[in-house]
Amino acid sequence: MHKTRKTVKIKDIAAELGVSNSLVSKVISGNLGTTKVRPELQEKILKRAKELDFRPNPLSSALKRGRFGAIGLLIHPIGVPGSELFDNLLKGITKELNNHGLRLWLQFFEDDQGFFDFCNQEIHRSVDGLIVAGVPHPTIHSLIESLNKDGLPIITSMRRHTVPNIANITYNDYLQGKVATQHLIEKGCQRPAFFTVFEAEDERKQGYLDALSEAEIPFDESLIIAPTKNHYSHNFSFMAGRQMTEALINCNVHFDGIVGQSDMQAIGAMNTLRERGIDVPSQVRVIGVDDSPFCTASTLPLSSVTAEMTTIGHELIKRLVAYIDGDKPESLAVPPQVIERESTR
Amino acid sequence: MHKTRKTVKIKDIAAELGVSNSLVSKVISGNLGTTKVRPELQEKILKRAKELDFRPNPLSSALKRGRFGAIGLLIHPIGVPGSELFDNLLKGITKELNNHGLRLWLQFFEDDQGFFDFCNQEIHRSVDGLIVAGVPHPTIHSLIESLNKDGLPIITSMRRHTVPNIANITYNDYLQGKVATQHLIEKGCQRPAFFTVFEAEDERKQGYLDALSEAEIPFDESLIIAPTKNHYSHNFSFMAGRQMTEALINCNVHFDGIVGQSDMQAIGAMNTLRERGIDVPSQVRVIGVDDSPFCTASTLPLSSVTAEMTTIGHELIKRLVAYIDGDKPESLAVPPQVIERESTR
DNA sequence: CTGAAAGCGCTTACAG
DNA sequence: CTGAAAGCGCTTACAG
Numbered sequence: 001m002h003k004t005r006k007t008v009k010i011k012d013i014a015a016e017l018g019v020s021n022s023l024v025s026k027v028i029s030g031n032l033g034t035t036k037v038r039p040e041l042q043e044k045i046l047k048r049a050k051e052l053d054f055r056p057n058p059l060s061s062a063l064k065r066g067r068f069g070a071i072g073l074l075i076h077p078i079g080v081p082g083s084e085l086f087d088n089l090l091k092g093i094t095k096e097l098n099n100h101g102l103r104l105w106l107q108f109f110e111d112d113q114g115f116f117d118f119c120n121q122e123i124h125r126s127v128d129g130l131i132v133a134g135v136p137h138p139t140i141h142s143l144i145e146s147l148n149k150d151g152l153p154i155i156t157s158m159r160r161h162t163v164p165n166i167a168n169i170t171y172n173d174y175l176q177g178k179v180a181t182q183h184l185i186e187k188g189c190q191r192p193a194f195f196t197v198f199e200a201e202d203e204r205k206q207g208y209l210d211a212l213s214e215a216e217i218p219f220d221e222s223l224i225i226a227p228t229k230n231h232y233s234h235n236f237s238f239m240a241g242r243q244m245t246e247a248l249i250n251c252n253v254h255f256d257g258i259v260g261q262s263d264m265q266a267i268g269a270m271n272t273l274r275e276r277g278i279d280v281p282s283q284v285r286v287i288g289v290d291d292s293p294f295c296t297a298s299t300l301p302l303s304s305v306t307a308e309m310t311t312i313g314h315e316l317i318k319r320l321v322a323y324i325d326g327d328k329p330e331s332l333a334v335p336p337q338v339i340e341r342e343s344t345r
Numbered sequence: 346m347h348k349t350r351k352t353v354k355i356k357d358i359a360a361e362l363g364v365s366n367s368l369v370s371k372v373i374s375g376n377l378g379t380t381k382v383r384p385e386l387q388e389k390i391l392k393r394a395k396e397l398d399f400r401p402n403p404l405s406s407a408l409k410r411g412r413f414g415a416i417g418l419l420i421h422p423i424g425v426p427g428s429e430l431f432d433n434l435l436k437g438i439t440k441e442l443n444n445h446g447l448r449l450w451l452q453f454f455e456d457d458q459g460f461f462d463f464c465n466q467e468i469h470r471s472v473d474g475l476i477v478a479g480v481p482h483p484t485i486h487s488l489i490e491s492l493n494k495d496g497l498p499i500i501t502s503m504r505r506h507t508v509p510n511i512a513n514i515t516y517n518d519y520l521q522g523k524v525a526t527q528h529l530i531e532k533g534c535q536r537p538a539f540f541t542v543f544e545a546e547d548e549r550k551q552g553y554l555d556a557l558s559e560a561e562i563p564f565d566e567s568l569i570i571a572p573t574k575n576h577y578s579h580n581f582s583f584m585a586g587r588q589m590t591e592a593l594i595n596c597n598v599h600f601d602g603i604v605g606q607s608d609m610q611a612i613g614a615m616n617t618l619r620e621r622g623i624d625v626p627s628q629v630r631v632i633g634v635d636d637s638p639f640c641t642a643s644t645l646p647l648s649s650v651t652a653e654m655t656t657i658g659h660e661l662i663k664r665l666v667a668y669i670d671g672d673k674p675e676s677l678a679v680p681p682q683v684i685e686r687e688s689t690r
Numbered sequence: 691c692t693g694a695a696a697g698c699g700c701t702t703a704c705a706g
Numbered sequence: 707c708t709g710a711a712a713g714c715g716c717t718t719a720c721a722g
Contacts, residue, residue: 033703063405095453356716367718405716409697
């Protein structure tokens with residue numbers, strides 16, 4: 001066994017100064033309550049505590065208070081590889097947690113089983129609140145609901161299939177589609193194509209349609225195109241972007257812009273366009289989604305629409321903290337920004 | 346305040362079954378010690394605990410046992426954006442932690458101040474061991490050493506400037522340089538160029554030199570090239586790769602391969618080569634480092650050498666767990682793999 | 691075979 | 707002005 005850590009305890013200080021444990025605890029925590037203490041004694045206690053670098057054992061405090069001073073983050077790590085969406089979320093969460101003096105328990109889960117395992121691991125028994133993020137399968141929804149009903153404050157950050165009665169904070173698909181399209185229109189596009197994904201509903205597509213109609217540009221069905229294969233990792237890929245671009249060209253569709261569903265798709269599109277002798281941005285302007293590191297790594301820097309994951313992280317914590325204090329939070333879809341680069345200049 | 350969570354406690358079960366708290370605790374934890382219990386009573390206790398979904402409060406157990414059942418991870422998140430090195434590390438760590446039934450406290454720090462703040466946040470008072478990862482400034486070394494001397498098991502995962510007397514687990518720079526070069530030589534390169542970075546010592550370069558000499562290829566100084574600007578975020582960038590490639594071409598250096606210091610550099614190089622009408626891989630073979638998502642997103646898929654971050658994560662936890670149990674661990678530099686793609690075929 | 695009791699290190703309502 | 711005492715929910719050496 002590793003050498004045990006020596007730690008200063010309240011009773012050590014109390015014994016040394018000849019006062020009670022209670023007084024030391026109260027002075028140090030600042031929770032005097034009805035207690036009065038002589039300023040010079042208070043001073044003396046604080047001074048000694050500082051000298052000894054005393055810190056209350058968080059376990060004992062938590063046990064006594066019934067608060068853990070911690071929140072749990074349960075992540076289902078699906079996302080476009082390299083997009084850094086998850087990294088930015090984590091950055092936002094940890095930063096905001098520090099503002100509240102809270103700590104973070106982190107756990108990943110790959111599938112439903114992983115989520116059930118988590119519930120068996122009792123992390124939810126060690127936190128004051130929980131965030132569940134990712135694109136998990138709806139089978140875990142009832143478990144999330146039941147944890148919440150048992151009194152655990154929970155907020156999710158899921159893209160689809162939100163849990164009934166649980167606030168959800170995520171990016172704004174609708175506005176992402178809309179502002180990306182508006183950006184192309186502002187730059188002069190009259191026939192922007194739209195890459196879609198293999199899904200029943202697509203809010204981004206609605207954003208695209210609304211942007212067109214607000215600009216009084218007639219909608220042409222042939223400008224909407226989907227990948228040929230329905231698999232999550234394929235839908236947003238480089239190859240999907242290439243395939244859809246090939247398809248547009250081969251079908252002789254006239255288009256002067258492309259709204260991708262990811263930066264990877266958009267870069268795939270740019271490469272195909274270039275190979276076919278079509279210039280970006282003079283002949284076709286291209287914009288992606290996520291504002292990932294790929295944008296500045298491609299041959300021609302790619303314009304993109306942000307996902308605002310850092311902001312989402314901040315909001316998750318702010319609202320979870322309020323929730324723990326009794327305010328049931330509202331859902332939120334954070335509006336995106338357009339980041340303009342050479343691909344749409 | 347949010348509705349308090351109702352939880353089943355040991356004494357609830359004990360009261361209900363008319364036995365002592367002690368017996369319930371012992372039966373459930375499986376630590377009977379010298380205690381004997383009638384099988385049918387044992388059965389009854391376990392059955393009821395299961396029915397009520399009883400889980401011991403981890404805080405109480407930890408307080409009593411003096412073990413927290415948790416380890417801390419303190420990350421200094423520098424790394425090539427989009428490389429996913431950090432994500433993979435985290436994946437390895439969390440997976441291995443689950444095997445040991447341990448939980449993870451996560452904290453980021455941007456600079457020295459962040460590290461000191463962390464130490465004020467007492468996370469190290471709530472964990473059985475600590476991992477410090479990244480490329481932090483050496484000013485925090487003494488603090489790490491002193492935490493360790495106070496009895497906290499610590500392992501680092503740092504690239505340079507390891508802390509004296511603290512085991513360090515990271516990727517193997519030397520072998521990365523060597524196997525990348527060997528791969529190019531196997532593919533027929535006789536004059537591979539080597540991108541270096543703006544640093545005093547460069548283990549990868551030594552790997553390159555040894556690979557050449559083992560293959561009896563004479564070393565030509567003009568094949569070694571560095572970026573023109575010394576800034577961390579520039580050293581490994583796309584633009585650095587372009588600049589170094591331009592420089593090689595402009596100086597009329599004859600070369601038939603490139604070993605990059607990152608995938609971004611290598612992709613920058615491939616783009617420049619292509620623009621200058623030089624074919625990859627037939628005229629110049631290119632290989633990167635990190636095996637990041639960029640490799641399959643570039644126009645021509647890029648061969649790369651892995652960083653093995655998931656393995657590093659596993660090893661960190663395995664060794665930290667052993668350390669907590671009393672075995673002071675050794676350092677380790679995990680050997681890389683070559684992932685062959687079109688850029689070196 | 692089983693339980694009473696002490697204790698992990700705090701916090702706080704209550705009594706002087 | 708200050709302290710004794712109870713208690714958070716477990717665990718375990720010890721006594722029957």
